Amino acid sequence: MAAVTKLGSEFQVNTTAAGAQDNPAIAALANGGFVIAWESPDASSDGIFAQRYDANGGLDGIEMQINTTTTSQQTMPTIVGLSDGRFAVTWQSTQGTAFWQVITKIFAADGNVTTDELRLDAVANNITNTSPRAAALANGYYAVAFSPIDPSQTGIGVTIVKNDGTIDQSQTFANTFTTSYQRAPAIATLEDGGFVVIWESYNQEAHSSGSYGVFGQRFDNTWSPVGDEFQVNLKESDDQTNADVIGLANGGFLVMWESVHVEDSPGASRGVVGRLYHQYGTSISAEININTTEYGAQDHVRATALPDGGFLVTWESFNQDGSGAGVFGQRFDANGAKLGGEFQVNTTSFSTQSDPEVAVLANGGFVITWESWGQDGDQIGVFAQRYKAQLFGTTDDDTISDDIGANWIDGRSGNDDIHGNGGADVIRAGGGNDRVYGGAKNDIITGGTGLDSLDGEGGNDVIKGQGGADEIDGGAGRDDLDGGKGDDVLKPGAGGDTVRGGGGADNFFFSTSWNKNIVLDYQDGTDKITLSGFNYADKDEALTHFHEIGGVNNNKVGFMDQGTEIIINGADLSDIRKSDIRLDDGLLIM
Structure with missing residues (x-):
């Protein structure tokens, strides 16, 4: 799935169209x-x-x-x-x-x-x-x-x-240095309750003169200055102006600005750069090139922090959408790495679309708004585009907790711990050995290439292990479980689930009072059936509760005892032997 996904079409904001909005x-x-x-x-x-x-x-x-x-x-x-x-x-x-x-x-x-x-x-x-x-x-x-x-x-x-x-x-x-001009401020709240102010200052840079640089000052939660004002930009030749700043979920902040001649491509005049800061005000990155397309000018940068710890940056770009200026964006993960490529925001590209602004919503989605020339029928109008809520991990070991409703979540690589919580989520664990908990609603959970532990918890879930030896627990609700490749452990749960082991030597785990569950692809001689909590004296007693369905050689076996019914496709009664039965639950780590 793309790093950003539009929700509906762009829409006009202003009702009154006369004059310029x-x-x-x-x-x-x-x-x-x-x-x-x-x-x-x-x-x-x-x-x-x-x-x-x-x-x-x-x-x-x-x-x-x-x-x-x-x-x-x-x-x-x-x-x-x-x-x-x-x-x-x-x-x-x-x-x-x-x-x-x-x-x-x-x-x-x-x-x-x-x-x-x-x-x-x-x-x-x-x-x-x-x-x-x-x-x-x-x-x-x-x-x-x-x-x-x-x-x-x-x-x-x-x-x-x-x-x-x-x-x-x-x-x-906010400024201590008062010589000449300090102007064009930006301000952002920080996780500790304080805030940071950023601005452009003329003739203040340590190793350059006659140009503007970007400076800032932190304030604590009593709104008192913390430390000295600091220079943000590393490149000091030419102007560094029109800065913006956002606080991030990790307590730090991101400063972005417009840099003249930062790009080496022919025809490029201005680009958008950024720099990440720790919550204590120390920089944790060099200058980051925000825009990928370098022809023409990219400016008026704005950004918003996202619930997964990453951020979304938007700007206007000249001569990129085929007609004047257009609005573009780029998503980043919590480490400042780009997620996908830069994307065009405006659908209508006639004339000029400029001055974007962006805000993340309570559900984790976001909205970008901008002004558009000639689109509302009279001079300039205001337009906007909504985007779906999506959470991304990094390439490290992440903990992602979705507290904002229904979401699309991608853990990416690393050994991740993902909690869907209350929303009806689509969760992709990604690479690594991940643990995923779907939460109370109807989730779609997909493992990855590692050894994953996938728990649907509540709701009617669809869970696929894919590669690796996975452990899959449907939890409550009527679930659809698919182990995929590898030697998997599948635990349907009490809701009446449908289970596919897929390739590999799989173990189907059942307990008492689990209603009716269906195994679609039992492999005789390869897969196992674990019966936990039935308190059988031995496997011989367990075998007495299996029965043929539809006659001999119909390739379907039933099991019934203590409120649990199982229909097993892929085996006849003679195929269910003591060697296929386990009476313990030692394989499960959930």
Whole structure:
């Protein structure tokens, strides 16, 4: 299966098509849905609008205007889903003045306003309060980074907003180096409750001058700076700009940015690179080339962390989809290795599709949104594409626990421990000696080339061992078990299962009160039958409970005792001998 799979078709977000609807932003909501915001003409100039969606991707209410004050310009929205189920929208606004202000507003999950507009920047008449980006904190709080004036030119301000829509921590500066310009911040929440802020800074790099580099500062869960600000980019010639940052499931974070002349291919001008960091702020990778196609320019990078520990990166790429710019993406595992190839997001490629944003949803799927020129019938419109939930392991030994509903899970190589939990999952163990637990729903589980232990647990499961000597337990429910190649142990369970041993010398395991189970391919002289818990004195007593079905040479034998019925295809009664019977369960390790 591909590393990403589209769910349905791309769809138009904006209802109002007159004028330009652009600069989209997206956030996942705690109820499983998502909300997309953008800027669009209103009664004065530009306003901020939004559309909510439910967990199935359906419209949840109608298009709504976010800004209360409509005087002059409202632009550059950023949106964040809060831990208490609400969401906050932040934007920059002139509000009838010549100066930019940073404004925020909180909404309930149903779209009702819960707070008034709140100004976040601390300095009045500051023309450079621009480029806000927000990140959710604990207890419904959130942090907003933006670019105000510092002692030199522009710096990176951070304000903490409480869940009641008031300021908890007034504007502080993330940057220590204040010479010249620090601008275009990005911010991400970390697993320890803190956050990290990233920005571009002019003329600060250690071994270069006259260009922009990427810098950052970590903050702990009391929102105090941790250590010194740090340089992210290793390549220092030419500009490194337009950075983004996301927190990862392992507590670390990923920084991505646009790098000029990072690529060696003829015709390439800009590419997208990234760098992984440990939770303590130390780098754990060199610069990673995100995009594979290098012709033209790749920029406006955005990313989201995925539940399997990996991440999804999206960007705009010029001259790649055959008409202007298009939106592309690449999935990575938890070690930063690419999963599959880069993929095109937009289906409609006429003219330009640009400025992508992405959010992972509560079910593990994700949504990418972008602006598209000429597609909605009038100038620029906002479009989006949903993707299925899929979890991937790495090439190491992984523990994957699916706590987000129905998923497609691939352990890949390594000796993995995979838990499907509550969803109806499709689980592929991959290479290595894996242990898989399906959970309560109807799962499809496939082993791999190693010695796997596959347990369907609850639900009506389909389990295939494939290669290797596997142990397969159907658990509760009416299951379909297939050992595949190798010498397998198959334990149907109490639900009335259908069992295939496949190639190899297999052992079919049965216990009392297991209803009616069917063995489809018993191999006389090769396979074994284990009867556990029946308390037979010896194998001779066990043999008395087998009987012919349909007469001699019909190649079908039955067994019945203590609430358990077995139909065995592939043998006559004379083929079932003491050497074919086991009265212990020592083979099972589950």
